[in-house]
Structure formats: structure tokens, C-alpha cells
Amino acid sequence: MAQHSASDTAGLEPGAPVYTGDFKDAGMRVRVIEFDAHTLVEREISDLAEARRCLQSTQTSWIDITGLNNVEAITAFCNAFQIHPLAVEDILNTSTRAKAEEFGRNLLVVAQMVRLSFDAEEHPVLDFEHSSILSGPSFVVTFQERDGDSWDVVRRRLRAGIKRIRTSGPDYLAYALLDAIVDDYAVVVEALGKVAEKMEATLLDTPREVEISEIYVLRRELTELRRAAWPIRDSLNAWRRSEHLDEHTRPFLNDLQDHATQVVEAIDMHRDLVLGMIDLHLSSLSHKMNETMQVLTVIATLFIPLTFLTGLYGMNFDNMPELHTKYGYYFAIGTMVLTFVGGLAWFRRRGLI
Amino acid sequence: MAQHSASDTAGLEPGAPVYTGDFKDAGMRVRVIEFDAHTLVEREISDLAEARRCLQSTQTSWIDITGLNNVEAITAFCNAFQIHPLAVEDILNTSTRAKAEEFGRNLLVVAQMVRLSFDAEEHPVLDFEHSSILSGPSFVVTFQERDGDSWDVVRRRLRAGIKRIRTSGPDYLAYALLDAIVDDYAVVVEALGKVAEKMEATLLDTPREVEISEIYVLRRELTELRRAAWPIRDSLNAWRRSEHLDEHTRPFLNDLQDHATQVVEAIDMHRDLVLGMIDLHLSSLSHKMNETMQVLTVIATLFIPLTFLTGLYGMNFDNMPELHTKYGYYFAIGTMVLTFVGGLAWFRRRGLI
Amino acid sequence: MAQHSASDTAGLEPGAPVYTGDFKDAGMRVRVIEFDAHTLVEREISDLAEARRCLQSTQTSWIDITGLNNVEAITAFCNAFQIHPLAVEDILNTSTRAKAEEFGRNLLVVAQMVRLSFDAEEHPVLDFEHSSILSGPSFVVTFQERDGDSWDVVRRRLRAGIKRIRTSGPDYLAYALLDAIVDDYAVVVEALGKVAEKMEATLLDTPREVEISEIYVLRRELTELRRAAWPIRDSLNAWRRSEHLDEHTRPFLNDLQDHATQVVEAIDMHRDLVLGMIDLHLSSLSHKMNETMQVLTVIATLFIPLTFLTGLYGMNFDNMPELHTKYGYYFAIGTMVLTFVGGLAWFRRRGLI
Amino acid sequence: MAQHSASDTAGLEPGAPVYTGDFKDAGMRVRVIEFDAHTLVEREISDLAEARRCLQSTQTSWIDITGLNNVEAITAFCNAFQIHPLAVEDILNTSTRAKAEEFGRNLLVVAQMVRLSFDAEEHPVLDFEHSSILSGPSFVVTFQERDGDSWDVVRRRLRAGIKRIRTSGPDYLAYALLDAIVDDYAVVVEALGKVAEKMEATLLDTPREVEISEIYVLRRELTELRRAAWPIRDSLNAWRRSEHLDEHTRPFLNDLQDHATQVVEAIDMHRDLVLGMIDLHLSSLSHKMNETMQVLTVIATLFIPLTFLTGLYGMNFDNMPELHTKYGYYFAIGTMVLTFVGGLAWFRRRGLI
């Protein structure tokens, strides 16, 4: 997870609107979907002022704003809704942890969207995007850093005219959007789980083909994922305590919290497995070392006494009677063979070969 | 635990009925048991519509539906009971964690059934099956993925005419079904405990015969088991808070929660032991290495100086007076013997042999 | 801890009376002590029916039943007291975790008694015995698996006519019995603590005399002890909430809970020490390896160049002028001595010798 | 974190004013800022008595006192405000953990300010400074050990005439001051995060260039940072429960608590990564050892048998027929080449080269 720059905001007035993310050149894009049970109009507008106007309609509106770097426009837009400056800061500050907070009649939900890609070496790479969902009496406004998000499924459902989402009002739409984000967490956890399973299978079969750095990277991604997913559970608690919450939406929030809990538990299970893999890996390193040392020990130990014997009879003393016997050489060779065989037998008994 | 595919459901409408398990070709089977204190009728029906009819009887009915892949039939069936779409999703989504939730007058309990088998190499293999228990005013409907379950004991008790189960109503039957599931967890934990004890005994006697991968696999199974067992405790809390809960069943739920707690504590104890075994194993690897190195060190260190001496008197200098003395050879051999014995003594004093 | 057989009870009707322990052939023994402030009668009876009769007396009775394998007699006895079938199951099922539960006017307390013995190699061996204390308006009934228990001290106090225990009624007697059990935990923890201290002293002085398996066994026993002791604290919470609890007994329960907490904390402290000892042990293994390798390295490294030199002048080239100089031999020896001394100095500077 | 001297205060009367920090010679400096929505006067005064006078104004005053070693002046000043002696002790005792406590109408907030610098070897060095914020009906008094603090940003905002801070009263100013402190924690965490990321990148590429001591130091700094940051969260809970808390400031405190939580979670994530790095490092040490041993094993094992063969034919027995055959030498060399090549092949098959 890119550690967003605390230094960008440190020292600013609390509630001062500053964008802290990495996409500082993203253009601004505003997509509006206005719908009721029967009709749905989708358009892209260029002016946030215009967006404000369409909120006066009796239909439910979803205004999706991309490009958090356009701080001034967003701030002006938020002020028009009398959104608390702290909420604006949360929308723009990409390091805000997931939360849900009521500001008067509006509810702000902040969460990180997540995507998983694979780099050239097939290592998983996590990609987080800061997003906020502001839900009011007749509208939902969403804020995100760049194009591409977890919400196409929601758009598809709206367009398809699924009755529940078209008729259940902004609270349900906000829920559906957060649900789509949590769904993506589940997808990512599942994908990382598959990476972990593959790694584990390799470790169990041919441990030397797994590098500790791969395990480490997996561990780090799980750590990052957990850090982003964990506060979503808490935020749902806060949301459920909201007074204005539409009663029909409550069971869906309960369900979503179960879902988020499941994501966190799956992450924890994978982390536990990864810790186990590190033990496996270290053990396999020790194992390999043991094997290497055993080869050296057996060969060296078997030959060292023999080499000594050859040296012994290679000495140049004048008076070495054995050298001059007829079968001295064969006797020496016999001794060596016996020593060698004895050594082998001893090693075998010790379990070293 | 097969990581069921979050990707199958991600992006679907919440509450959209999709089966996410591995048994996508299982046929559908519906077994009905209708009973009261005096009579019990068991039959297998082919049509869920028919199942619906038999619920109007004054007897208690247990409808057991196998084959979650028949999504449409199940959805239609559930709609007829006005079961909340989220409950239907929970019934079909095999990655739902254990839970108990009230939907109007009905209570839905979700849990994973567990079985333990052993593969060709006698390694334990866990097998989970997603199951749901829906308890209403006069019926219990159960859903499971495939044939074979934890519930034969309940069927036997019903057939045997045990009074309590025949007369205590659907709540008690639902309890008895969950109790049977938890009983299977206890059986599996006990079996894994025996595997752990055997492994431990081997490790303590002949550590080199245990491979770290066996310990790792045991650890993973305990992790998976814990992940499935843990939420059952929470689900019992939710169940006990249910308004409609029949008072006679309450002490049984308390008892079941104690039982579930006991399962989780036993898992934790075994996990702790397994972590200890990893230490044992790593220590035994180090130990073996020490032994190997000691052999090499003793042999090499004893002979290296001797070999040097033989080399010394194997040099071809013209002027090497020792070579030409009468007892030079014997003196050299004497020196070597002394060096060897001195080395031995030194090693013994150092505790290396 | 003997993992008692979940498979014995799995599939039975909840509340079905089955004995799951290891003492399946123990005879049944019923000892009755009837007492008030002034008199105390002790006798052994053979018939539980008779036991029932003596409960009608105005005195307080303590009926101590040994031999849980006599399931039918015990079940009949319990039924006569209208003890809930689940309580009967808890009394007989040796894997029930410690708990206190009210059943109408009776309170059932379940706990494991513990004893420590030492095997032939002076390793500590834990021995658990399942016991239950049922306290009613004028009686206490205790159940245990076999002869020998933690309660002789209570019997002695009764016989000695200690006023408080003779006059404070069944609640106090039940407390005194549980207190005696917890006392034994404290004694066992203390004994294991002494084992740990001795092991630690040995590890600090002569680490190689401690085997990892001894540390492991200690760790396992502490794990088992904790698993048995931990739920006793919870059970005291439940007991203290009991409506029928005699107010004079309450401060004693508070005190007992402090006592149980102290036992658990002491176990945790010892576990922490044991984990530290494993580090000590692994470090000592590494240390020993380092020493071994150092010996090999020093000897081999010092002699290898010398041996090369002797080989050099042992070559049989015709034209090797050094061989024919007068002092070539002495010069060669000088070179060797210098090389040797230089090597020694280098090693000393590197801190290797 | 300098472990401040508990021994300085031990044995003193509770509430006895003693300065326990490291800056015992700091001069005293008192800076006063008096402001309302329209005017702002900044001055430095020399006498705390004078400071007291300016508190009678209708404006809000911020009195910033530097130099906690001037114990008497500070004590006298505090007494004039009827500040509880325990609060005075907290202000002066640099080892007080972060807290917020009400004393009558005044609120005292204690926290450590943090700064990060880098030493000559580019290792991060944390620097903590004890600070206290006393907020009353119309004033805020701050106490700090030495010049240089986290509060220049607040001063700038006051001077810039930002409306909210100029008009929201002392509670908001106190909040802004604590917020500035927490901002600095976030900056430090981010900087340590960058150090960790760089270290991690190096570890993954060229593990041998990272020394364990660097990882250890990073771990220690994160531990210290966590110890200082953790109680700030608790102190915010206490503050929010304060009766006198101005309602407009409450959402800011909520936000600040989220912020502090985020800091602690980021520290925990980095700590987790650092623990992973230690595994990486140890694994790389093992890896290097394996490589070293492999080189030795391959070379030694290949040559030892060859050297034995040369020794064999270097023996001086009279009767060694091979020596006198015509192609004996070439045959011997051939044998050696075959042995060598065979050894290489064997090593390759074993995966050792």
C-alpha cells in the first residue's frame, strides 16, 4: 500500500482540503445516473454546479466524481451540501482509514477499493484506491481517485432495472456500493489464497524452488490487505447505529458485516499459513545444509585416513623395512580397503549414509 | 478447506442466488420425515412443490434437500416460504461463515459439516460441506451439498422413537442437527489430536523420521478447522437471543455452546503443541548437523597433522639428515602416534567425542 | 491429558448418559458423611437408593460416589433428584470443561482434579480426574472416576469438627471441595515451576545436558494444565451469579477466583520462561556448532598450506634446484614455521582462537 | 526514548513538583498570544506573574512556557490557577504517559511531541519532548521542555487569521495543538515507513547489505513510537467524556481519534513488516552459509579421491608393478579424470552444482 504522504497534510488546519494520493494529474469526470423504478438517465457532466441542480429532482441520483486532485471544485461542491470540512478532508485524504460517520442528515462512508494484478514475474501486486460514498436524502455522491472502480456491477444492475436497487433509495444504493467494494476484497483474498496454495504445494514438493522473498511479499500483501479491510467492519457498526438508516437496509448491513468479517478471517487464516511456510522454508534450508555437510563428511572422513597411509609409505626414510617386503604394497592396499569398508559400515550404522 | 470462489458471486446483486461450491453436478434429492410422538413417515419426493404441501400438516416435518447446485428449484422453494433473499444467498454460498439469523418467524442456522479421511500416506484430509438449517413453526428444512452428512444419528433417534426428539418441536430438532455437526467437529479434533500425539511420540523418539511437511499439514488442518468452528460459538449467541426460542430448548443451546467452546479450546491446545513440535524438529535438524560436523572435525583434525608429517618426510631434499638415521622412521611413527593420542585426549576433554 | 473419546458420545442423544473416561472397570463405591455442628456419621453404603433416603435427614449430607462407569445406577440416582439429563451427561462425560450451572434449586460444578507424578526418568506426568459437585438444599453429591482424590483435606476438616465447615451448609461445603481442587492445581504448578527452575539452572550452566524434548514435555504439560484451569475461573463467575448462593459463602468464592486467577497467571509465567528456554537451547546448539567448526577451521587452515609445501618439495622433477642446496630443507622448515605462526597470529587477531 | 529517571521522583510526596527530563539547564521562556476574531497580539514576557494578569482579558490567551526545569516558577504559576498538585507533577514529570484529565473547570492534556532526525549513518533517531496543554475557560497554557516544537503550524494559522481557530475558543485551540502533535507522529511513521521500504527493497535484492542491527534499531524505534502514540487514543476518550467540552469541538476530537488510531495501525503494520524482514535476513544468512558450504563440499569432495590416488602412486614400495608399466602414468591420469567427471555428474544430479 502506498504510504500516502502524511507530510502533505501535517501542519494544515484540520479540515483543510488537500489531496494526498498519487494521481495528481487525473482529469475530473462527473457521471450522473438519475433513476426511479421506471426510468434511468445516465449522462456525463462537466460542471459540478450542474450536478447540484440535478439533486433537486424527485428521482434518486448517483453522482460519481473521479479525480480527487481537483480539490477546489470538490470543496465548493461539498460546501454547497454543507458537508462538514472534516468530511471533506476525509474524502480527499487517501490515508483515511475506512469509516462511516453521520454529518447531519448525510452519511459519509470511506473505504479503500482494492484490485489485484500480477507483475512480470507473476507476483501478486495490490493496488488500493481511496473512495468515499456520501449518502443523503435523495442522492448518493461517490468520490474516487481515477477511472476504473469496483462499481461497474452496481451500474449494470441499475441499468438492468433490477427492482430492489431501483426502488430502495439512497441508503440501499450506498450499501450496494460498499458491498461491491467488499466483494472485491473477497476476490483478492481468494486470489492470494490461490497463490498461497500454489506456493505451499511447491514448498511441500520441491522446497528449494520457493524463495523466501516470495513468501515475504505474500505476507506483506496480506498485512496490507488486513489493514485496509479491518476498519470496514468497524465502520459498519457505526453505520448501523445511524438514526436515519432505512429499516429495509439494516439486514443487508448485517449481512455485509458478516461478509467483511469473513474476509478478515480468511486473511488471518492465510497469514497463519504463510507463517507456517516460513518455518517450512527455513527447515528446508537446514535440511539442504545437512545433506551438503553429510556428503563432505562422508567423503572426507573416508579418504583422510587412506591419504595418511599413502603419505606414510611415501616417506623417504632409508630404513623402512615394509617398503622392501614383497607384498608390502598389497598389504597396504588391503589395509586401505579394510579401512574404507569399515568406515562405510560405521557411517551406515550411524545413519549418515 | 476449499477456498470457494468469491469470484462467482462478486458483482452479483446482494441476495442473488448462486451456488459457489464444488459439487456442481449433484442431482437433487428431497427426503421428508413427518413425525409426531406416535407416528413417523419417511419418504423421498421429487418435487419441491410437493414438499411445500406437506408443511401444512399438523405434524413436525423435516425436509432434507441435497444438491445446492439446483439453484432455481431451491430459490422458488425458499420464496414460497418468504425467506429473505439474503438467507437464500447464505444457503447457497458455501463460503458463508457459520451463523444464526432470524428472518421473521423462521430461524436460519448455517454451519460447515466436517469429515476426516486419511489419504494414501495416512495423512489426515479434512472435508467440509456447507449446510443450512431453517427452522419454522412446524418444520425444519435442511440444505446440503451432497449425499452423506452428520445427521444419520438424528434420523436414527427419530426412527427409534426417542421421546424427547419426537415431541419437542422444530427448535429442538434444529438444535439436535447442529449438535450432530458439532459432535463431528469433536470427533475430528480428537482424531487430529491422536495424529498429533503419534507424531509427537515419534519426534521424541526418532525425530528424523518426522518430516516438517507433515507437521505443517497438521497445522494447516487445525487452522482450517478453527476457522470453521469458531463462528459456531457466535452463532449460538445469536440463536439464544432469538425471541421465538422455545424455553425447553434453551438449556440445550447453553450446553451446545459449552461443547463448541470445548472444541475450539482443544483445537487451540493442539495448535500450541504443533508449534512446539516445529521447535523440536528444527532442534533435531541442528542436532544432526552438529553430529555430522563433529565426525568430520574429529577425523580431519586428528589426521591433518599426521598427513603433514608424512609429507614432511616425503620431501626430496638431498640434505635431510633424519631420513638417514637408523630409527628415524620409528621415531616419526612414534611422533604420529603421540600426536594422535594427544588429539584424542584433547577432544575428549573438550567433550567433542 | 488423555483426550477422551468424543467418538464415544458423538451421535448419541444430547443428554444421553455415557461414561467416556479411561476407568471403565472401576467398581462403584458410595461414601456418606452426615453431619451437623455436633455430630458426624460416616458410612459406606452399597445402594444408591439408600443414599437417597439419607437425604431426607435434617443434617447436611455429603454423598461421594466413585466409579463413573456405573452409568445406570448413577442415571437412576440423578433422575430421582430430577437432575436435568444434560447435567447427568456433564457428570459422566470426562471431556466436559469446568463449569458451574444451576439446575432449578441444585447447582452443578464440574472440574478436573489434577495430580502430578514423576516417571522413571523423573519427568513430570500429569494425571487428570473428572469430578462433579452437585449442591442442593441440604446435601452435596460428588462424583469421581476412581479412588484417590483432592478431598481428603475436606474430610479431615469435617472429622476434626472445624466449626465453619460443619455449620455453613452445603454451599460452603461445595466451595470447600472446589477450593481443594484448585489448591491441588497450585501445588502442581508449583512443582512444575520447580522442574522449570532446575531445568533453567542446568541450561544456564551446562546447556548441553538439557534435551529439547524435556523442555517440550514441560511446555505440553503447562498447556494441558492451563486448558483445565482456565475454565474454572469462568465457572466461578457463573456460580457467583447464582440466586440461591448463600451470602456467607460469597466472599469465599471471590477469594477462590483470585486463587484460580493466580494459578493461571503462574502457568502463563512458566510458559513464558519455557519459551525462553527453547531459545536458550537453540542458541546453545548453535554455539556448540560454532565451537566445533572453529576447531576444524583452525587446524585445517593452519596445516593445509604446510601440507602443500611438503607436497611441493616431494615432487619428482629432475630439475628442482632447491632440493640440492645444502640448507634447502631447513629453509623449507623455516618457511613452514613462519607460515604456521603467521596463521596463528591471524586467527588470534580475528578472534577465532 | 530516554528512560526518564523514575529514581528522581520515587520517594517524593505524590504531587511533589520535580522535573525529570534531560534539559535541566534550559532557560525559561514565556510567549503569549492573545487573540480574538479581529486582533492578535504576540509578545514574550519574562514574568509568569505577568502572564497571570493577561488571563483576565476577554480575549483568548495562549501562554506557551518553555523550560520545565524552572520548577518553582511553574509551580507558583500553577498554584495561582488552583491546578491540582498531581497535574503539576504530570506537567513536570517527563515520563508521564499521554493522558487527558479534568481538574475542575480546567482540562490537562499530556502528550509527547516527537521528531525524527537521521544520524551520520543515515539511521533514524527519534526525539521525544514532554509537553502539556492546560485548557481553561478563556486560556490555554502549554508547557514544553525546550525550544522547537510541533506547534509552529498552529501559530501560523493564528497569525494568518484563519477564522475557525481565531473564534472557536480555548477547547478548539487545545484540540489544534494536540492535532499538530499527532500530525507529527504521522509524519514520523511515514518516514520510518520509507526507511522500512528501502530496507525491504535492499533485503529482497541484495540481502547481505542489510545488517540485522539496522533492522533491530528500526524495530526499537517503532516500539518506542507505539508506546508514546498508544495512550493518546485513550486520552481522547477521556477528553470526549469531559462535561465542559464545547460541542463544536467534539467532531474534531472524533476525527483526531481516528487519526491517532490510524497512526497506531500504521506502526503495527510496519512492525509486522520488520518482523518479516528479520526472517528474511536470517534466511539469507542460512542461504549464504549453504552456498559457502557447497563450494567447499564440491571442491573438497572432487579432489580428495584424486589426491588419494596421487598419494597411492607416490608410495615408495619396492614392489609396485603398476609404476613400471609403460602407460601406468596415463592410466592413472585417466582414472583421475573419470573420477572427477563422475563426481561432477553426481553433484549435478544431486542439485549441488
Add this chain to the structure above:
Amino acid sequence: MAQHSASDTAGLEPGAPVYTGDFKDAGMRVRVIEFDAHTLVEREISDLAEARRCLQSTQTSWIDITGLNNVEAITAFCNAFQIHPLAVEDILNTSTRAKAEEFGRNLLVVAQMVRLSFDAEEHPVLDFEHSSILSGPSFVVTFQERDGDSWDVVRRRLRAGIKRIRTSGPDYLAYALLDAIVDDYAVVVEALGKVAEKMEATLLDTPREVEISEIYVLRRELTELRRAAWPIRDSLNAWRRSEHLDEHTRPFLNDLQDHATQVVEAIDMHRDLVLGMIDLHLSSLSHKMNETMQVLTVIATLFIPLTFLTGLYGMNFDNMPELHTKYGYYFAIGTMVLTFVGGLAWFRRRGLI
């Protein structure tokens, strides 16, 4: 911490007065301080009965009883105050964990006093002493095992006539006594922290000079200290809930609890550092091994092929044409030099030298 003998008390009647500490021969000493705002009388008495009399005075009395082994006198004394037998047991049983409990109008606080000394090898040694503080309407009675305690500072403050302690009554005096005990914990933690810092500095500079056993001992002392300090926090919770607590003393108890929390957090921080040091140590062992092996590998690997070559030309075959060429010897030496230099280059490229 001396594991006090649970076996001394096991089996005794609860509340039976037994002294379980190590100072079984300590004489009994009773020191009385009677004071009010104006006068203070200190005397030593020999008879506890006399002590009882002086409690009837209107002054506040502090009766300090040393020598818990005088069980009968203490029991009689306590009975005269109608102290609950369980409280008497807590006073005498040295393994009682810290607690505060009300007995009617009296409050009993139990805590371990701690002292740190250094043994001959400058290793820190902890020394705990069981102490109890009994606070009543007009008196404080303290019990301790032997001479020497944490309370001289309190005596000095009383004698010095510090107003608050002379006029605030027994509750405040009891607080001041516990505060003095906690102060000593802080002093000990600080001293252990300094030991840890020194150890850490040595480890970072010259890791081989630190022995794992020193780190282990430090870890154990921190574990023991934590076990004694942890329950003091809980006991303060109980004390604060006391109905009879004098309101002026309450803020002091809050402050003391912060203080105790700080002590526990400092212990935890040091424990974390110590765990880090163990990693450092193990890593340094591996490092040293790597170095040793590298020396051996480099020397052996460089010389082994050379020695082989010398052996080759030391063979005694008749037909070895190279031996008889004019420059064969120099050519052989050249080959060796090239091999040596090539080996060096290879090692340098591999980073092994």
C-alpha cells in the same frame, strides 16, 4: 520470584492462617506512629495487645508489623479487629497476588514490594517482599515479612510534617504507602531498562561479548516483574469502587493507576526489546559461523587443487615425461600460481572474500 509454597497451604481450611514465605525466623517488630496535624509520636512496642489500645486515640495511627512468621500473634490481632479470616490468610500467604478488598469498614490492600540488587557478576537480581496495608476509620496497619521496605519515604514525610499526609487521614496514608511501592517498581523498571540498553549497545557493537543467558535472565526478571505489577492496576480499580473512599483521595488513586499502567507498559516495551535482542544474538551466532566457514572454505578450496598437483608430480611412475623436461618444475609452479590466482578471483567475484 521465589515460588512460594502452595504446598504449605494446600489442604488447609480456607482462611487458615499460615505464613508461606521464606523468612520463617524473623523476629516480630511493631512500630507505631501516631500523628495529627500538630503532633507525631513514634515508638516501638512489643505487644500487639498494646497496639490495639492505641487505636482508640483520636489521632491517626500507623502500626507497622514486621515478621509474618509470628502467625498466632498476628491472627489474634486481626481477630480483635474482626478482620475476615480470608483477609488474614491473604496477609500471611506470600503468594497472594496484589489486590484490594473491602471487609466491612476496613480496606485491605495486598502488594509485593520489590527491590533490585546486583550479584557478583553484575547481573540484576529481583527481590520481592509480601506486604499488606489495612486501612480503617482511624488507623492503618501494615504487615511485611522483614526489615527494610519501600516506606521510609513515607515515614520521612510524616516526620517532616508535610501537611497533606498529616491531615488527610488513613485513606490517604494507605494510598501514599501503595504509591511508594509502585514508585519502587518504576525505579526497578528503569534500572532494568538501563541494563537492557547497555546490553543492546554491546550487542550492536560487539555481539559476541553478550551471552544468551544474560539476555534470558533479563527476560525472566521482566516476566516476574510484570506478573507482580500487573494485578496492582486491577486492585486500584477495586479500591476506587470502595464506598468508604474519601473523595479527596480519589484523584490520587487515578494518578496512581496511570502510574501503574506506565510501569506495565514500560515492562512490555523492554520485553519487546529483549525479544529483539535474542534475534540479534542468534543472527550474530550465524554470522560468526558464516565467517568461520568462509575462512575454511577459502583456504581449503584454494589449496586443495594445488596439493593435488604436487601429489601428481610426486608419483613414482617410471614413465612420466614431464618430470624430465628442463622447465617442468617451473611450469608446474606457474600452473599452481595461476590456479591460486584464478581461485582468488573467483572467490572475490562470488563475494566470499
